Amino acid sequence: MRVTGLIRVLAVIGTLVATWLFLRSYHNFNRRNIRLPRWLGMATQEIRAPKTKCGLSKPCPDNFFAFKICSGAANVVGPSMCFENEIIMSPVKNNVGRGLNIALVNGTTGQVLRKDSFDMYSGDANLLVRFLAEIPEGTLVLVASYDDPGTKMNGQIRKVFADLGSSYAEQLGFRDSWVFLGAKDLKGKSPFEQYLKNNPNTNKYEGWPELLELEGCVPRKVF
Structure with missing residues:
Protein backbone atom coordinates (compact mmCIF):
# COMPACT_ATOMS: atom_id res chain seq x y z
CA MET A 1 0.00 0.00 0.00
CA ARG A 2 2.76 2.38 0.93
CA VAL A 3 4.64 1.52 -2.25
CA THR A 4 1.55 2.24 -4.35
CA GLY A 5 1.08 5.61 -2.65
CA LEU A 6 4.73 6.52 -3.20
CA ILE A 7 4.42 5.65 -6.89
CA ARG A 8 1.36 7.90 -7.17
CA VAL A 9 3.17 10.79 -5.50
CA LEU A 10 6.15 10.39 -7.82
CA ALA A 11 3.82 10.23 -10.82
CA VAL A 12 2.14 13.51 -9.79
CA ILE A 13 5.50 15.18 -9.22
CA GLY A 14 6.73 13.95 -12.61
CA THR A 15 3.60 15.28 -14.30
CA LEU A 16 4.02 18.68 -12.64
CA VAL A 17 7.68 18.87 -13.64
CA ALA A 18 6.87 17.90 -17.25
CA THR A 19 4.07 20.46 -17.37
CA TRP A 20 6.34 23.18 -15.99
CA LEU A 21 9.05 22.36 -18.53
CA PHE A 22 6.51 22.42 -21.35
CA LEU A 23 5.07 25.75 -20.27
CA ARG A 24 8.51 27.24 -19.93
CA SER A 25 9.54 26.09 -23.38
CA TYR A 26 6.28 27.35 -24.88
CA HIS A 27 6.65 30.73 -23.17
CA ASN A 28 10.23 31.13 -24.46
CA PHE A 29 9.13 30.13 -27.95
CA ASN A 30 6.35 32.71 -27.89
CA ARG A 31 8.74 35.37 -26.67
CA ARG A 32 11.04 34.61 -29.57
CA ASN A 33 8.10 34.81 -31.97
CA ILE A 34 7.03 38.16 -30.56
CA ARG A 35 10.49 39.66 -30.68
CA LEU A 36 11.10 38.77 -34.31
CA PRO A 37 8.44 41.11 -35.80
CA ARG A 38 9.63 43.89 -33.51
CA TRP A 39 13.16 43.44 -34.79
CA LEU A 40 11.92 43.39 -38.36
CA GLY A 41 9.89 46.53 -37.69
CA MET A 42 12.94 48.33 -36.38
CA ALA A 43 14.94 47.27 -39.39
CA THR A 44 12.19 48.47 -41.70
CA GLN A 45 12.14 51.85 -39.98
CA GLU A 46 15.88 52.20 -40.52
CA ILE A 47 15.52 51.64 -44.27
CA ARG A 48 15.04 54.95 -46.04
CA ALA A 49 14.18 55.57 -49.67
CA PRO A 50 17.14 57.05 -51.56
CA LYS A 51 17.00 60.82 -51.86
CA THR A 52 16.41 62.24 -55.32
Missing part, protein backbone atom coordinates in the same frame (compact mmCIF):
# COMPACT_ATOMS: atom_id res chain seq x y z
CA LYS A 53 17.96 65.37 -56.77
CA CYS A 54 15.91 68.50 -56.03
CA GLY A 55 13.47 66.32 -54.07
CA LEU A 56 11.79 64.91 -57.19
CA SER A 57 9.21 62.17 -56.75
CA LYS A 58 11.48 59.77 -58.68
CA PRO A 59 15.09 59.86 -59.90
CA CYS A 60 15.97 60.99 -63.40
CA PRO A 61 17.46 58.60 -65.98
CA ASP A 62 21.06 58.87 -67.08
CA ASN A 63 21.80 61.81 -69.38
CA PHE A 64 18.89 63.79 -67.91
CA PHE A 65 19.05 66.82 -65.63
CA ALA A 66 16.76 67.06 -62.58
CA PHE A 67 15.08 70.40 -61.93
CA LYS A 68 12.36 72.04 -59.86
CA ILE A 69 10.99 75.57 -60.32
CA CYS A 70 8.55 77.27 -57.94
CA SER A 71 6.89 80.59 -58.65
CA GLY A 72 6.47 83.22 -55.98
CA ALA A 73 3.48 83.23 -53.65
CA ALA A 74 1.65 86.55 -54.13
CA ASN A 75 4.15 89.31 -53.23
CA VAL A 76 5.16 87.64 -49.96
CA VAL A 77 7.31 84.57 -50.68
CA GLY A 78 9.83 84.67 -53.50
CA PRO A 79 10.37 81.94 -56.10
CA SER A 80 13.02 79.23 -56.07
CA MET A 81 14.92 77.14 -58.59
CA CYS A 82 16.82 73.89 -58.14
CA PHE A 83 18.93 72.29 -60.86
CA GLU A 84 20.81 69.01 -60.40
CA ASN A 85 20.32 69.28 -56.63
CA GLU A 86 21.75 72.81 -56.46
CA ILE A 87 19.54 75.67 -55.30
CA ILE A 88 20.46 78.35 -57.80
CA MET A 89 17.84 81.01 -56.94
CA SER A 90 15.75 81.42 -53.79
CA PRO A 91 14.71 83.93 -51.10
CA VAL A 92 17.27 82.33 -48.77
CA LYS A 93 20.03 83.14 -51.25
CA ASN A 94 18.59 86.65 -51.55
CA ASN A 95 18.94 86.61 -55.34
CA VAL A 96 15.29 86.76 -56.46
CA GLY A 97 13.15 89.79 -57.18
CA ARG A 98 9.78 91.04 -58.27
CA GLY A 99 8.90 90.23 -61.90
CA LEU A 100 10.76 87.51 -63.82
CA ASN A 101 13.57 85.46 -62.32
CA ILE A 102 15.70 83.77 -64.96
CA ALA A 103 18.59 81.32 -64.83
CA LEU A 104 20.69 80.21 -67.82
CA VAL A 105 22.20 76.71 -67.73
CA ASN A 106 24.53 75.00 -70.19
CA GLY A 107 22.39 72.30 -71.78
CA THR A 108 25.30 69.88 -72.13
CA THR A 109 27.29 70.24 -68.91
CA GLY A 110 24.58 71.54 -66.55
CA GLN A 111 26.76 74.48 -65.52
CA VAL A 112 24.86 77.58 -64.39
CA LEU A 113 25.93 80.40 -66.70
CA ARG A 114 23.96 83.36 -65.37
CA LYS A 115 21.00 84.26 -63.19
CA ASP A 116 19.13 87.51 -62.73
CA SER A 117 15.75 89.06 -61.91
CA PHE A 118 13.89 91.69 -63.93
CA ASP A 119 11.22 94.03 -62.56
CA MET A 120 8.34 93.78 -65.02
CA TYR A 121 6.13 96.32 -63.24
CA SER A 122 8.24 99.45 -62.93
CA GLY A 123 11.59 98.38 -64.39
CA ASP A 124 13.12 98.89 -67.81
CA ALA A 125 12.08 96.11 -70.20
CA ASN A 126 15.11 96.89 -72.38
CA LEU A 127 17.37 95.25 -69.77
CA LEU A 128 15.49 91.98 -70.25
CA VAL A 129 15.58 92.37 -74.04
CA ARG A 130 19.37 92.63 -73.95
CA PHE A 131 19.65 89.72 -71.52
CA LEU A 132 17.55 87.46 -73.75
CA ALA A 133 19.43 88.52 -76.88
CA GLU A 134 22.72 87.35 -75.36
CA ILE A 135 21.61 83.79 -74.54
CA PRO A 136 24.22 81.41 -76.03
CA GLU A 137 23.33 78.48 -78.24
CA GLY A 138 22.67 75.24 -76.39
CA THR A 139 21.36 76.98 -73.27
CA LEU A 140 18.50 75.93 -71.01
CA VAL A 141 16.38 78.83 -69.74
CA LEU A 142 14.59 78.52 -66.38
CA VAL A 143 11.95 81.15 -65.52
CA ALA A 144 9.85 81.82 -62.41
CA SER A 145 7.41 84.68 -61.87
CA TYR A 146 7.05 86.70 -58.69
CA ASP A 147 4.25 89.19 -57.98
CA ASP A 148 3.85 90.71 -61.49
CA PRO A 149 5.59 89.22 -64.55
CA GLY A 150 3.56 90.78 -67.36
CA THR A 151 2.90 94.52 -67.09
CA LYS A 152 6.09 95.62 -68.88
CA MET A 153 6.34 92.61 -71.18
CA ASN A 154 6.34 93.85 -74.76
CA GLY A 155 5.93 92.03 -78.06
CA GLN A 156 9.66 91.56 -78.55
CA ILE A 157 10.07 89.84 -75.18
CA ARG A 158 7.02 87.63 -75.77
CA LYS A 159 8.41 86.50 -79.12
CA VAL A 160 11.76 85.54 -77.59
CA PHE A 161 10.06 83.42 -74.95
CA ALA A 162 7.86 81.85 -77.63
CA ASP A 163 11.02 80.98 -79.59
CA LEU A 164 12.41 79.40 -76.42
CA GLY A 165 9.39 77.07 -76.43
CA SER A 166 6.76 78.91 -74.35
CA SER A 167 3.09 78.39 -75.12
CA TYR A 168 1.85 81.10 -72.73
CA ALA A 169 4.22 84.05 -73.12
CA GLU A 170 1.83 85.75 -75.55
CA GLN A 171 -0.95 85.92 -72.92
CA LEU A 172 1.10 86.57 -69.79
CA GLY A 173 -0.37 89.53 -67.91
CA PHE A 174 -0.60 91.45 -64.66
CA ARG A 175 0.05 89.27 -61.59
CA ASP A 176 -0.22 85.97 -63.47
CA SER A 177 1.73 82.96 -62.17
CA TRP A 178 4.22 81.38 -64.57
CA VAL A 179 7.00 78.80 -64.43
CA PHE A 180 8.85 77.65 -67.52
CA LEU A 181 11.88 75.74 -68.77
CA GLY A 182 12.84 76.22 -72.42
CA ALA A 183 15.92 76.21 -74.59
CA LYS A 184 17.64 78.39 -77.14
CA ASP A 185 16.24 77.66 -80.63
CA LEU A 186 14.07 74.82 -79.37
CA LYS A 187 12.29 73.03 -82.20
CA GLY A 188 8.66 73.09 -81.10
CA LYS A 189 7.04 73.85 -77.76
CA SER A 190 8.52 72.96 -74.40
CA PRO A 191 6.67 70.36 -72.30
CA PHE A 192 7.91 72.12 -69.15
CA GLU A 193 5.56 75.02 -68.47
CA GLN A 194 2.70 75.98 -66.13
CA TYR A 195 0.55 79.09 -66.18
CA LEU A 196 -2.27 80.51 -64.07
CA LYS A 197 -4.25 83.62 -64.98
CA ASN A 198 -4.86 86.30 -62.38
CA ASN A 199 -8.60 85.96 -61.84
CA PRO A 200 -10.46 87.47 -58.84
CA ASN A 201 -12.98 84.62 -59.00
CA THR A 202 -10.40 81.84 -58.73
CA ASN A 203 -7.34 83.42 -57.05
CA LYS A 204 -6.07 81.52 -54.02
CA TYR A 205 -4.48 84.63 -52.52
CA GLU A 206 -6.17 88.03 -52.47
CA GLY A 207 -5.18 89.59 -55.78
CA TRP A 208 -2.90 86.72 -56.91
CA PRO A 209 -3.33 83.14 -58.16
CA GLU A 210 -1.67 80.32 -56.25
CA LEU A 211 2.00 79.51 -56.63
CA LEU A 212 3.07 77.00 -59.24
CA GLU A 213 5.57 74.16 -58.93
CA LEU A 214 7.20 72.56 -61.95
CA GLU A 215 9.56 69.60 -61.71
CA GLY A 216 10.95 67.04 -64.08
CA CYS A 217 13.86 65.54 -65.97
CA VAL A 218 15.15 67.43 -68.99
CA PRO A 219 17.42 65.58 -71.43
CA ARG A 220 20.80 66.94 -72.36
CA LYS A 221 20.81 68.73 -75.73
CA VAL A 222 17.05 69.06 -76.03
CA PHE A 223 17.48 71.75 -78.67
Whole structure:
Protein backbone atom coordinates (compact mmCIF):
# COMPACT_ATOMS: atom_id res chain seq x y z
CA MET A 1 0.00 0.00 0.00
CA ARG A 2 2.76 2.38 0.93
CA VAL A 3 4.64 1.52 -2.25
CA THR A 4 1.55 2.24 -4.35
CA GLY A 5 1.08 5.61 -2.65
CA LEU A 6 4.73 6.52 -3.20
CA ILE A 7 4.42 5.65 -6.89
CA ARG A 8 1.36 7.90 -7.17
CA VAL A 9 3.17 10.79 -5.50
CA LEU A 10 6.15 10.39 -7.82
CA ALA A 11 3.82 10.23 -10.82
CA VAL A 12 2.14 13.51 -9.79
CA ILE A 13 5.50 15.18 -9.22
CA GLY A 14 6.73 13.95 -12.61
CA THR A 15 3.60 15.28 -14.30
CA LEU A 16 4.02 18.68 -12.64
CA VAL A 17 7.68 18.87 -13.64
CA ALA A 18 6.87 17.90 -17.25
CA THR A 19 4.07 20.46 -17.37
CA TRP A 20 6.34 23.18 -15.99
CA LEU A 21 9.05 22.36 -18.53
CA PHE A 22 6.51 22.42 -21.35
CA LEU A 23 5.07 25.75 -20.27
CA ARG A 24 8.51 27.24 -19.93
CA SER A 25 9.54 26.09 -23.38
CA TYR A 26 6.28 27.35 -24.88
CA HIS A 27 6.65 30.73 -23.17
CA ASN A 28 10.23 31.13 -24.46
CA PHE A 29 9.13 30.13 -27.95
CA ASN A 30 6.35 32.71 -27.89
CA ARG A 31 8.74 35.37 -26.67
CA ARG A 32 11.04 34.61 -29.57
CA ASN A 33 8.10 34.81 -31.97
CA ILE A 34 7.03 38.16 -30.56
CA ARG A 35 10.49 39.66 -30.68
CA LEU A 36 11.10 38.77 -34.31
CA PRO A 37 8.44 41.11 -35.80
CA ARG A 38 9.63 43.89 -33.51
CA TRP A 39 13.16 43.44 -34.79
CA LEU A 40 11.92 43.39 -38.36
CA GLY A 41 9.89 46.53 -37.69
CA MET A 42 12.94 48.33 -36.38
CA ALA A 43 14.94 47.27 -39.39
CA THR A 44 12.19 48.47 -41.70
CA GLN A 45 12.14 51.85 -39.98
CA GLU A 46 15.88 52.20 -40.52
CA ILE A 47 15.52 51.64 -44.27
CA ARG A 48 15.04 54.95 -46.04
CA ALA A 49 14.18 55.57 -49.67
CA PRO A 50 17.14 57.05 -51.56
CA LYS A 51 17.00 60.82 -51.86
CA THR A 52 16.41 62.24 -55.32
CA LYS A 53 17.96 65.37 -56.77
CA CYS A 54 15.91 68.50 -56.03
CA GLY A 55 13.47 66.32 -54.07
CA LEU A 56 11.79 64.91 -57.19
CA SER A 57 9.21 62.17 -56.75
CA LYS A 58 11.48 59.77 -58.68
CA PRO A 59 15.09 59.86 -59.90
CA CYS A 60 15.97 60.99 -63.40
CA PRO A 61 17.46 58.60 -65.98
CA ASP A 62 21.06 58.87 -67.08
CA ASN A 63 21.80 61.81 -69.38
CA PHE A 64 18.89 63.79 -67.91
CA PHE A 65 19.05 66.82 -65.63
CA ALA A 66 16.76 67.06 -62.58
CA PHE A 67 15.08 70.40 -61.93
CA LYS A 68 12.36 72.04 -59.86
CA ILE A 69 10.99 75.57 -60.32
CA CYS A 70 8.55 77.27 -57.94
CA SER A 71 6.89 80.59 -58.65
CA GLY A 72 6.47 83.22 -55.98
CA ALA A 73 3.48 83.23 -53.65
CA ALA A 74 1.65 86.55 -54.13
CA ASN A 75 4.15 89.31 -53.23
CA VAL A 76 5.16 87.64 -49.96
CA VAL A 77 7.31 84.57 -50.68
CA GLY A 78 9.83 84.67 -53.50
CA PRO A 79 10.37 81.94 -56.10
CA SER A 80 13.02 79.23 -56.07
CA MET A 81 14.92 77.14 -58.59
CA CYS A 82 16.82 73.89 -58.14
CA PHE A 83 18.93 72.29 -60.86
CA GLU A 84 20.81 69.01 -60.40
CA ASN A 85 20.32 69.28 -56.63
CA GLU A 86 21.75 72.81 -56.46
CA ILE A 87 19.54 75.67 -55.30
CA ILE A 88 20.46 78.35 -57.80
CA MET A 89 17.84 81.01 -56.94
CA SER A 90 15.75 81.42 -53.79
CA PRO A 91 14.71 83.93 -51.10
CA VAL A 92 17.27 82.33 -48.77
CA LYS A 93 20.03 83.14 -51.25
CA ASN A 94 18.59 86.65 -51.55
CA ASN A 95 18.94 86.61 -55.34
CA VAL A 96 15.29 86.76 -56.46
CA GLY A 97 13.15 89.79 -57.18
CA ARG A 98 9.78 91.04 -58.27
CA GLY A 99 8.90 90.23 -61.90
CA LEU A 100 10.76 87.51 -63.82
CA ASN A 101 13.57 85.46 -62.32
CA ILE A 102 15.70 83.77 -64.96
CA ALA A 103 18.59 81.32 -64.83
CA LEU A 104 20.69 80.21 -67.82
CA VAL A 105 22.20 76.71 -67.73
CA ASN A 106 24.53 75.00 -70.19
CA GLY A 107 22.39 72.30 -71.78
CA THR A 108 25.30 69.88 -72.13
CA THR A 109 27.29 70.24 -68.91
CA GLY A 110 24.58 71.54 -66.55
CA GLN A 111 26.76 74.48 -65.52
CA VAL A 112 24.86 77.58 -64.39
CA LEU A 113 25.93 80.40 -66.70
CA ARG A 114 23.96 83.36 -65.37
CA LYS A 115 21.00 84.26 -63.19
CA ASP A 116 19.13 87.51 -62.73
CA SER A 117 15.75 89.06 -61.91
CA PHE A 118 13.89 91.69 -63.93
CA ASP A 119 11.22 94.03 -62.56
CA MET A 120 8.34 93.78 -65.02
CA TYR A 121 6.13 96.32 -63.24
CA SER A 122 8.24 99.45 -62.93
CA GLY A 123 11.59 98.38 -64.39
CA ASP A 124 13.12 98.89 -67.81
CA ALA A 125 12.08 96.11 -70.20
CA ASN A 126 15.11 96.89 -72.38
CA LEU A 127 17.37 95.25 -69.77
CA LEU A 128 15.49 91.98 -70.25
CA VAL A 129 15.58 92.37 -74.04
CA ARG A 130 19.37 92.63 -73.95
CA PHE A 131 19.65 89.72 -71.52
CA LEU A 132 17.55 87.46 -73.75
CA ALA A 133 19.43 88.52 -76.88
CA GLU A 134 22.72 87.35 -75.36
CA ILE A 135 21.61 83.79 -74.54
CA PRO A 136 24.22 81.41 -76.03
CA GLU A 137 23.33 78.48 -78.24
CA GLY A 138 22.67 75.24 -76.39
CA THR A 139 21.36 76.98 -73.27
CA LEU A 140 18.50 75.93 -71.01
CA VAL A 141 16.38 78.83 -69.74
CA LEU A 142 14.59 78.52 -66.38
CA VAL A 143 11.95 81.15 -65.52
CA ALA A 144 9.85 81.82 -62.41
CA SER A 145 7.41 84.68 -61.87
CA TYR A 146 7.05 86.70 -58.69
CA ASP A 147 4.25 89.19 -57.98
CA ASP A 148 3.85 90.71 -61.49
CA PRO A 149 5.59 89.22 -64.55
CA GLY A 150 3.56 90.78 -67.36
CA THR A 151 2.90 94.52 -67.09
CA LYS A 152 6.09 95.62 -68.88
CA MET A 153 6.34 92.61 -71.18
CA ASN A 154 6.34 93.85 -74.76
CA GLY A 155 5.93 92.03 -78.06
CA GLN A 156 9.66 91.56 -78.55
CA ILE A 157 10.07 89.84 -75.18
CA ARG A 158 7.02 87.63 -75.77
CA LYS A 159 8.41 86.50 -79.12
CA VAL A 160 11.76 85.54 -77.59
CA PHE A 161 10.06 83.42 -74.95
CA ALA A 162 7.86 81.85 -77.63
CA ASP A 163 11.02 80.98 -79.59
CA LEU A 164 12.41 79.40 -76.42
CA GLY A 165 9.39 77.07 -76.43
CA SER A 166 6.76 78.91 -74.35
CA SER A 167 3.09 78.39 -75.12
CA TYR A 168 1.85 81.10 -72.73
CA ALA A 169 4.22 84.05 -73.12
CA GLU A 170 1.83 85.75 -75.55
CA GLN A 171 -0.95 85.92 -72.92
CA LEU A 172 1.10 86.57 -69.79
CA GLY A 173 -0.37 89.53 -67.91
CA PHE A 174 -0.60 91.45 -64.66
CA ARG A 175 0.05 89.27 -61.59
CA ASP A 176 -0.22 85.97 -63.47
CA SER A 177 1.73 82.96 -62.17
CA TRP A 178 4.22 81.38 -64.57
CA VAL A 179 7.00 78.80 -64.43
CA PHE A 180 8.85 77.65 -67.52
CA LEU A 181 11.88 75.74 -68.77
CA GLY A 182 12.84 76.22 -72.42
CA ALA A 183 15.92 76.21 -74.59
CA LYS A 184 17.64 78.39 -77.14
CA ASP A 185 16.24 77.66 -80.63
CA LEU A 186 14.07 74.82 -79.37
CA LYS A 187 12.29 73.03 -82.20
CA GLY A 188 8.66 73.09 -81.10
CA LYS A 189 7.04 73.85 -77.76
CA SER A 190 8.52 72.96 -74.40
CA PRO A 191 6.67 70.36 -72.30
CA PHE A 192 7.91 72.12 -69.15
CA GLU A 193 5.56 75.02 -68.47
CA GLN A 194 2.70 75.98 -66.13
CA TYR A 195 0.55 79.09 -66.18
CA LEU A 196 -2.27 80.51 -64.07
CA LYS A 197 -4.25 83.62 -64.98
CA ASN A 198 -4.86 86.30 -62.38
CA ASN A 199 -8.60 85.96 -61.84
CA PRO A 200 -10.46 87.47 -58.84
CA ASN A 201 -12.98 84.62 -59.00
CA THR A 202 -10.40 81.84 -58.73
CA ASN A 203 -7.34 83.42 -57.05
CA LYS A 204 -6.07 81.52 -54.02
CA TYR A 205 -4.48 84.63 -52.52
CA GLU A 206 -6.17 88.03 -52.47
CA GLY A 207 -5.18 89.59 -55.78
CA TRP A 208 -2.90 86.72 -56.91
CA PRO A 209 -3.33 83.14 -58.16
CA GLU A 210 -1.67 80.32 -56.25
CA LEU A 211 2.00 79.51 -56.63
CA LEU A 212 3.07 77.00 -59.24
CA GLU A 213 5.57 74.16 -58.93
CA LEU A 214 7.20 72.56 -61.95
CA GLU A 215 9.56 69.60 -61.71
CA GLY A 216 10.95 67.04 -64.08
CA CYS A 217 13.86 65.54 -65.97
CA VAL A 218 15.15 67.43 -68.99
CA PRO A 219 17.42 65.58 -71.43
CA ARG A 220 20.80 66.94 -72.36
CA LYS A 221 20.81 68.73 -75.73
CA VAL A 222 17.05 69.06 -76.03
CA PHE A 223 17.48 71.75 -78.67
